[in-house]
Amino acid sequence: MATPMIDPALFAELKSKIEEDSVVKKELDQIIDELNQNVAYTQGVLSRIHSTPRAKYPDLLSQIEDGIKQQVETVGKLATAASKHPYYKYNYKWTRMVQESISTILLCTWLGGSVSTQGKAAEDKAEVGRLLSLDNIGEIYHVPVNLKDRDAFHITIEEYLLGLINIIDDLSRLAMNSVTLGDNALAVQISSFIKDLHAGFQVLNLKNDILRKRVDSIKYAVKKVEDVVYDLSLRNLIPAKE
Amino acid sequence: MSGFKRDRQGNAKRFDGPKPAPKAPVVRNAYTPMFEHLRDELDAHHDRRDRIGKASRDITALSKKIIFSLQRVRKIDQELPQDIQTEIDTRLAEISKLLAAIAPEIQGINRHRYARSLMCLEELIEALTFAHYVRTQTLITHEQLSPVVEELSRKGAAPPEDEVMADAGADKPAAAQAAEVPVVSLTDDDYLYGVFDLTGEMMRFATTTSALTGKMASGDDNGEGSQRTIVEDMHDLGSFFEMLPLRSGNRIQWEKKLEVMRQSVQKVEKLGYDRMIRGSERPEGWMPDLTSTDQPGSPE
Structure with missing residues (x-):
């Protein structure tokens, strides 16, 4: 029997497939790295909200919006590159970064920033307290969300929810700092927002996974803002509803 | 609160687990509908993953049994002894039903999404390559193997050829679609x-x-x-x-x-x-x- 144990063609085929795979990963890594830098910059600018009084938000927000614009551009590149391959094959590589990116957008718009496709001219005076939905996020990135019928880049429900949990922590910190800055109304507003979200997350049936772990952490943020509101009410510092 | 029930050990009994208690007074707020929608989507995903995971465990167990049967063979490069061949065929028939049941769930985008729940395929490949080796003393290639697995999932989905399909036939959408039966692909x-x-x-x-x-x-x-x-x-x-x-x-x-x-x-x-x-x-x-x-x- 002259048949060899291993068909030589098999080796060549597998080898080239593995090499292809590395090329793809390198390409994706490069884009994700770029996104990482965009996100880090935006987060850096965002961290200044803790020391910025509300009157000066517009200036700060426009800087944040610039950072977000870069992110949107990079996510666009990522979408183009990633859509050439099975989505969930490489999703693990960027999902973290995309979550962080989503948080910056959610936080920025919650603070009154307008991250629209057309630029910020339209509604510079947006209200504080706006929560974008998953669909809104998809519109901002120009990518589909929660895709089920075809295999392409999209934003998943998990990414949105995890991104949302990220901002809860930041907001609970802002509640304290806004009191320091004399903006008690903001602290109260944050408190009710976080409590609403907490109630919202209770609606989900969670499995024992990362989402569950992160959702469990929300209660600490709730506690933190409740303490702040308690301190305020004790001293009669809660502003009357207008 | 007075008058709660106690169990045999005398501990206070919860109503029905910790979950529903805080749920009853859930206040609906602006975000509740959004979360309810997302919950339904996530539930569908979790349920699907559970179904795949269960089938996967069964397939793994069956594959291991095939491997044990093959370890009882003593000679390579010739047809398997009849009794062992029969054992393997029975197991494969069961596997093919399981594969057919999950095949529709792992098409397209879902193939890689549930890749981690599909560890059974590794085990199945181990069994199939081993059987091939014992029979022919060669390593079956990826290209030769894929049609084998596809054929397995197709066979399990075709009730007319198999009378034992009483229950498995039910979860098939319509027998009419026999032409486009989804098959399990190998990565x-x-x-x-x-x-x-x-x-x-x-x-x-x-x-x-x-x-x-x-x-x-x-x-x-x-x-x-x-x-x-x-x-x-x-x-x-x-x-x-x-x-x-x-x-x-x-x-x-x-x-x-x-x-x-x-x-x-x-x-x-x-x-x-x-x-x-x-x-x-x-x-x-x-x-x-x-x-x-x-x-x-x-x-x-």
């Missing part, structure tokens, strides 16, 4: 990791057969000298994996498998050496009391 990783595990089975096989037959397993069509033995096959497989480029992704898993494979190769090497150096000390034709006719069912 490169499934194949590679399955073949990795094959080396372990070959090592066990080589050890058992050489202990029981006094010969290194090899094809024995012609003269003994020219025949390739399982030692050479293991060396081939070993070099095969060593030459493949390192996977940049799950490097740790890859290297772990590689290490296990190296050990298997060396164990078989050692067997070959022992056979060569000590085999000649055995009287000509001496053999342990077990001959190659030992098969399941024999007193031993």
Whole structure:
């Protein structure tokens, strides 16, 4: 029997497939790295909200919006590159970064920033307290969300929810700092927002996974803002509803 | 609150678990509808993953049984003994039903989404490659194997050919769609990791057969000298994996498998050496009391 144990063609085929795979990963890594830098910059600018009084938000927000614009551009590149391959094959590589990116957008718009496709001219005076939905996020990135019928880049429900949990922590910190800055109304507003979200997350049936772990952490943020509101009410510092 | 129920140990009884209690007073707020919508989507995902996971566990168990059956074979490069072939066929029939049931769930985008719940495919490939090796003393290629698995999932989905499909037939959407039956596809990783595990089975096989037959397993069509033995096959497989480029992704898993494979190769090497150096000390034709006719069912 002259048949060899291993068909030589098999080796060549597998080898080239593995090499292809590395090329793809390198390409994706490069884009994700770029996104990482965009996100880090935006987060850096965002961290200044803790020391910025509300009157000066517009200036700060426009800087944040610039950072977000870069992110949107990079996510666009990522979408183009990633859509050439099975989505969930490489999703693990960027999902973290995309979550962080989503948080910056959610936080920025919650603070009154307008991250629209057309630029910020339209509604510079947006209200504080706006929560974008998953669909809104998809519109901002120009990518589909929660895709089920075809295999392409999209934003998943998990990414949105995890991104949302990220901002809860930041907001609970802002509640304290806004009191320091004399903006008690903001602290109260944050408190009710976080409590609403907490109630919202209770609606989900969670499995024992990362989402569950992160959702469990929300209660600490709730506690933190409740303490702040308690301190305020004790001293009669809660502003009357207008 | 007064008058709560107690259980036999006297502990206060919760109503029905911790969950519903805070749920009852859930205040609906602006975000509740959004979360309810997302909950339904997530539930569908979790349920699907559970279904796949259950089938996967069953397929893994069945594949392992096939492997055990194959370990009872004593000769390679020839058709399997009838009883073993029958055992394997029965198991494969069960596997094909399970595959057919999950096939629709892992089409398109969902194939890689649930890849981690589909570890059974590795095990199945291990069983199939091992069966192929025992029969032909060659490694079945990815291309040859894919149609086999596709055929398995197709067979399980076709009720007319199989009367035992009473329940499995129910979860098929419509028998009319028989033309476009979704099939289970194999990824490169499934194949590679399955073949990795094959080396372990070959090592066990080589050890058992050489202990029981006094010969290194090899094809024995012609003269003994020219025949390739399982030692050479293991060396081939070993070099095969060593030459493949390192996977940049799950490097740790890859290297772990590689290490296990190296050990298997060396164990078989050692067997070959022992056979060569000590085999000649055995009287000509001496053999342990077990001959190659030992098969399941024999007193031993």
